[in-house]
Amino acid sequence: VSLWHLVRRHLGDSLRTLRMRGTLCSVSKRRLLSPALLAALSKRCPRLHRLSLAETDLRHVPYESIPLSLTVLELSRCEIPTAWFLASAAPRLRHLIVHNTLGFFDHHLLNVSSQNRLKTLSLCGTYRLTDTGIQKAAPHLEELERLVLRHCSFGDAAISFIVRHAKRLRFLEMSDTDSLTDVGLACLATLQHLQALCLHLCDKISPGAVTALCQALPQLRNLKLTFEKEEIDKIRAILPHCSVSHAP
Template sequence: MAAAAAELPDSVLVRILALLPLRERLGAASVCRRWQRLAQDREVWRDVDGSAHPLSSRSLWLLLRRRFQPSLRTLRLRGRLRSALRQRLLSPALLAALAKRCPRLLGLYLTETDLRHLPSSSLPASLVALELSCCEIPASWFCSALPNLRHLVIRRVPAFSDRHLLNVVSGSRLKSLSLSGTYRLTDVGICRAAPRLEELETLRLIRCGVGDSAAGSIGLYMKRLRLLELGEAHGLTEAGLKSLGSLRSLETLDLHLPLSPGAVIAVCRALPGLRSLQLRGLRFEDGITDQIRADFPFCSFSKAP
């Protein structure tokens, strides 16, 4: 590979190095002097994905000091939440050093990371996107405002509750919100947060406490929604689904709900901008699929069992 790469210009090789997994990217610096020089290029360290393997705090400190560049835009990390050692990947000091070293960091994506010892005020203020998957957070998280935060994804974080959502919306103007497996989030919390989510364009609520009241608040306040996905919301009935007909800007509707196809068709008829309809978990009688395609000829339609 090194012999073939010798014929490539530096600009092309830098792009190739930037596509390598983290371990291979680090190993490339030991191939030859040219690769060592190119491996330090800021383009190589614009996006860093360390989520393939758990990292230790020590390893992350070494990366920060020796490799990370001010050009860093996105950082993906995996901790050791399931390890018996429960080593803490992040600390306030490390995050402070990260914010100083990489002032343009826009996206932080954490998997299996214990954050209970970490105040949310430690997060870099530059963050535009934050994703937490299978993490542990304290009850006081998100009390400190993240003024630039526009995109929030929470997956399988059981501690995430109404209080967390209200803290987020009080200090951030979200454009997209995706919550999955947040069982402590209730209908009441969504209703209280909805008036502060008027700028939301993408909303995904899967295995959350979504009921008719929450659906009514979504239809009342989130008029800019372009994509809405609702799944496994056992408290949502056809009455609540009907209230979504006021989302005139909605382009994509994805439902995995045990509702009648007739109720879905009725709400879709009230959505003039609908271009994509995905239905899962519905029982289709003969002719229903053809009726949906006939009623919405400009809308792509798919269904899954």
């Protein structure tokens, strides 16, 4: 059954979430989406608020074609155009998840952060983003409540830019961020609303720095780490009001 058939015959105004997988990783290179199909989707499904795309070639899809009703956009292993996230008529995104989409550059982050009031930002494997890109986007992330950084090449400078502006953060995960040190970790002490912190495979941070940080965070209730069990037990004893566990 073609996607056109689904849109015309089966999808209606009750649809809230749509997940689609394209053909980037398959032998067939047939394009999944087009501006015409997205226009039909917008008309048929005016309440669609979450669009999740995987392995989809979007290089021939203008950002203006994306349904205006969206508040959540997920991109996983997709190809996007240079000019994406910049349009006079565009959805008002509140949550953006970008995983292993290598064509996601500094200007993409600046465009999407400056045109939207993001509450959630999840970046995984976005190796083209730099500390400079984070610095330019950070002033537009003041309403951010949830931030996930996995397999990113950001250093201490990027973290300091983020925490300088994203004072409302409640959840923060940093995984496989090899450039993060105790210096950058100490910057997180200004996040007085932080409730959950996950530090996974951040090899350059020390248990002492983690303990000092957590003692400065009055709202912290959940802490996940990848230290040895002995170190985690020590931290748990110092933080009786916080659930401390080993990060998966």
